[in-house]
Amino acid sequence: MLRRWLDSPWPYFIGAAILLVLAIASQFEVRLPPRSKESIDSIATLKERDDVNVVFILIDTLRADRLGLYGYERPTSPNIDLLGRTGIVFRHVISQSSWTKTSMASLWTSTLPANHGILRYSHALPDEATLPAEIFKAAGFRTAGIWRNGWVAPNFGFSQGFEVYMRPKPGRERANVQRGNPSSHPLLGTDEDLIRSAGDFLENFGNERFFLYLHFMDAHQYLYDASSAKFGTSYSDSYDQAILWTDLLLGALIDKLDRLGLLRETVIAIASDHGEAFQEHGREGHAKNLYAEVTGVPFIISLPFLLDPGIEVEATISNLDVWPTLLDLVGLDPLPNADGVSVLPLALEAGGGAPAEDGLRDRTIFGQLDRFWGNPKRPSYPIISVTEGNWRLMMHAENPKGLELYDRAEDPGESRDLVTDDEIPAKAESLLELANQYLADAKSPWGVDPKEVELDALKLEQLRALGYVIKR
Numbered sequence: 001m002l003r004r005w006l007d008s009p010w011p012y013f014i015g016a017a018i019l020l021v022l023a024i025a026s027q028f029e030v031r032l033p034p035r036s037k038e039s040i041d042s043i044a045t046l047k048e049r050d051d052v053n054v055v056f057i058l059i060d061t062l063r064a065d066r067l068g069l070y071g072y073e074r075p076t077s078p079n080i081d082l083l084g085r086t087g088i089v090f091r092h093v094i095s096q097s098s099w100t101k102t103s104m105a106s107l108w109t110s111t112l113p114a115n116h117g118i119l120r121y122s123h124a125l126p127d128e129a130t131l132p133a134e135i136f137k138a139a140g141f142r143t144a145g146i147w148r149n150g151w152v153a154p155n156f157g158f159s160q161g162f163e164v165y166m167r168p169k170p171g172r173e174r175a176n177v178q179r180g181n182p183s184s185h186p187l188l189g190t191d192e193d194l195i196r197s198a199g200d201f202l203e204n205f206g207n208e209r210f211f212l213y214l215h216f217m218d219a220h221q222y223l224y225d226a227s228s229a230k231f232g233t234s235y236s237d238s239y240d241q242a243i244l245w246t247d248l249l250l251g252a253l254i255d256k257l258d259r260l261g262l263l264r265e266t267v268i269a270i271a272s273d274h275g276e277a278f279q280e281h282g283r284e285g286h287a288k289n290l291y292a293e294v295t296g297v298p299f300i301i302s303l304p305f306l307l308d309p310g311i312e313v314e315a316t317i318s319n320l321d322v323w324p325t326l327l328d329l330v331g332l333d334p335l336p337n338a339d340g341v342s343v344l345p346l347a348l349e350a351g352g353g354a355p356a357e358d359g360l361r362d363r364t365i366f367g368q369l370d371r372f373w374g375n376p377k378r379p380s381y382p383i384i385s386v387t388e389g390n391w392r393l394m395m396h397a398e399n400p401k402g403l404e405l406y407d408r409a410e411d412p413g414e415s416r417d418l419v420t421d422d423e424i425p426a427k428a429e430s431l432l433e434l435a436n437q438y439l440a441d442a443k444s445p446w447g448v449d450p451k452e453v454e455l456d457a458l459k460l461e462q463l464r465a466l467g468y469v470i471k472r
């Protein structure tokens with residue numbers, strides 16, 4: 001009987017089915033990436049190695065405080081948590097804006113918004129700007145950027161240095177994809193398309209040294225697979241669900257790197273351009289102001305080996321420091337004209353190494369948003385944030401009364417404005433001076449103004465699909 005059964009095709013069908021289930025499950029399994037445990041001394045040796053690749057994961061619209069690693073009570077981020085707990089986590093990171101284009105221009109070029117000047121919907125980075133991909137390319141890396149947000153499209157100057165810079169073709173969607181974002185024009189495809197394209201790139205170029213940038217969008221769109229939904233139905237719940245979905249896709253990417261034998265020679269960095277508001281200051285979404293919920297972002301570095309314990313950096317840093325740090329880590333040339341610095345010494349210190357210079361701590365951090373970035377008929381209206389130690393100032397440049405001061409130590413959510421009708425605290429006055437100086441000192445790092453680009457109807461429609469109101 002057994003013999004006959006074994007001779008029949010059924011055991012093979014069943015075996016194949018089990019393997020298929022295991023293969024699917026392993027994509028979404030959370031486990032320690034198979035890398036050796038090493039001490040912090042190995043961090044310094046990365047500079048000398050000639051085999052280290054960099055995968056830069058930009059998760060659009062990712063609030064740090066919605067990740068388990070940053071203290072969130074819901075299990076939204078098992079894979080990200082694991083990467084952080086065995087690597088380096090910067091616990092307090094401030095983005096330079098709450099709108100993708102301004103924020104990404106600062107992140108990539110490590111220059112302040114007032115300096116790069118990419119503040120309006122038609123502004124583009126000039127060719128004179130230097131982006132990290134150009135440095136990787138000059139150092140002999142294969143470079144690829146795969147993105148799903150139209151604000152980082154090539155016409156805005158973000159493709160500089162990438163051999164391949166592409167929006168992945170939308171594939172067949174799962175039947176149970178849910179889009180929680182109220183946008184009336186859904187962005188086509190999902191981040192599964194991004195993972196598929198990344199897999200193709202790794203299979204073809206993984207045997208050479210590479211720099212791969214992946215710009216995830218499903219958290220921005222509150223998109224997730226409804227069959228795994230467990231967090232409720234509000235916008236905020238859907239956003240959490242989308243973070244979990246993104247985290248699981250990231251797990252599939254790590255699995256791919258593992259299967260190609262690349263984990264022991266790849267740095268994986270995770271960052272975001274801004275957060276997302278859920279009525280903390282009376283608004284939903286982002287790109288409207290600069291409060292903590294839209295500028296508190298993660299920065300996590302997973303090394304080609306595991307740290308046990310991982311390193312947690314408490315000092316507040318900014319997105320300007322992300323690329324100076326990563327280029328320093330792998331021993332490449334720094335970005336010219338950077339306003340940020342490598343904060344790697346802070347990580348080494350936190351891991352028990354030599355003390356970092358005091359100047360790396362409590363640096364003054366500026367942020368900027370043009371409130372009318374999407375409306376060419378309205379003049380520029382800058383909102384400036386200044387963060388210094390515990391203190392955070394919001395300045396509405398066109399409104400002399402538009403000052404707000406928050407004590408981040410007592411009030412991390414920035415809900416109690418210390419500027420009242422009766423009193424402007426001295427701290428607000430001193431930070432206001434810094435804000436005015438920041439605007440007065442504005443100077444292009446490249447000696448040229450931002451490029452102005454024309455957006456045709458199709459491009460505008462693609463950008464509106466992200467849920468932004470853009471006027472003509």
Ligand SMILES: [Zn+2]
Nearest residue numbers: 060061100273
């Ligand atoms: Zn964004």
